[in-house]
Amino acid sequence: MAEERREVEAVNAVMTRIGQAVMLHRAGDREEARNRFAWLWEELGEEGDPVERCTLAHYMADTQDDPVQALTWDLRALAAADDGLDDARSRRRLSPAIRCLYPSLHLNLAADYDRLGRPDEARAQLARARSTAAALAEDEYGDGVRAAIHRWEQRLSGGADQLP
Numbered sequence: 530m531a532e533e534r535r536e537v538e539a540v541n542a543v544m545t546r547i548g549q550a551v552m553l554h555r556a557g558d559r560e561e562a563r564n565r566f567a568w569l570w571e572e573l574g575e576e577g578d579p580v581e582r583c584t585l586a587h588y589m590a591d592t593q594d595d596p597v598q599a600l601t602w603d604l605r606a607l608a609a610a611d612d613g614l615d616d617a618r619s620r621r622r623l624s625p626a627i628r629c630l631y632p633s634l635h636l637n638l639a640a641d642y643d644r645l646g647r648p649d650e651a652r653a654q655l656a657r658a659r660s661t662a663a664a665l666a667e668d669e670y671g672d673g674v675r676a677a678i679h680r681w682e683q684r685l686s687g688g689a690d691q692l693p
Contacts, residue, residue, distance in 0.1 A: 543578070546569055547569065547584055549565070554592055566585055566592065580613050580626060580627060583609035583613060584606075584630075586605040596641060596644040599644075600642070603637045607638065610627050631661035631664065632658045632661045635658035636654070636678055639651045639655040640681065643684075
């Protein structure tokens with residue numbers, strides 16, 4: 530019992546630090562957010578908690594100026610999510626959280642591929658986003674992701690000229 534409590538406290542501490550970096554990014558300090566994410570990534574390492582790695586990489590991608598780097602981080606986020614579904618620590622307590630991230634992860638990959646001029650890969654990722662959207666709750670987050678999927682479907686089908 531004490532071991533599980535320490536594990537949860539450690540996850541909460543990392544997620545708090547990720548949240549602080551996200552707030553920096555949203556406040557307009559991309560560089561500092563990117564630096565903090567990089568430090569956290571080094572601390573977590575490739576064997577760190579999959580949910581933490583997924584969350585961190587997902588947000589790190591948003592701080593990238595280079596679309597190739599954004600794609601790299603989004604692919605890391607997806608790989609970590611896949612690890613999380615296979616990881617006993619995550620499966621026991623967090624796999625529903627990971628499943629809810631898949632639509633957004635695939636949506637970000639669709640945007641990355643579109644920005645890189647790779648429309649077939651963008652459409653394939655968008656289809657994956659749509660196919661995993663059933664895991665989303667009927668709440669503000671779920672509604673926002675479903676709306677973004679719809680906007681990207683419009684864009685990639687030629688129905689919109691602007692990025693969503």
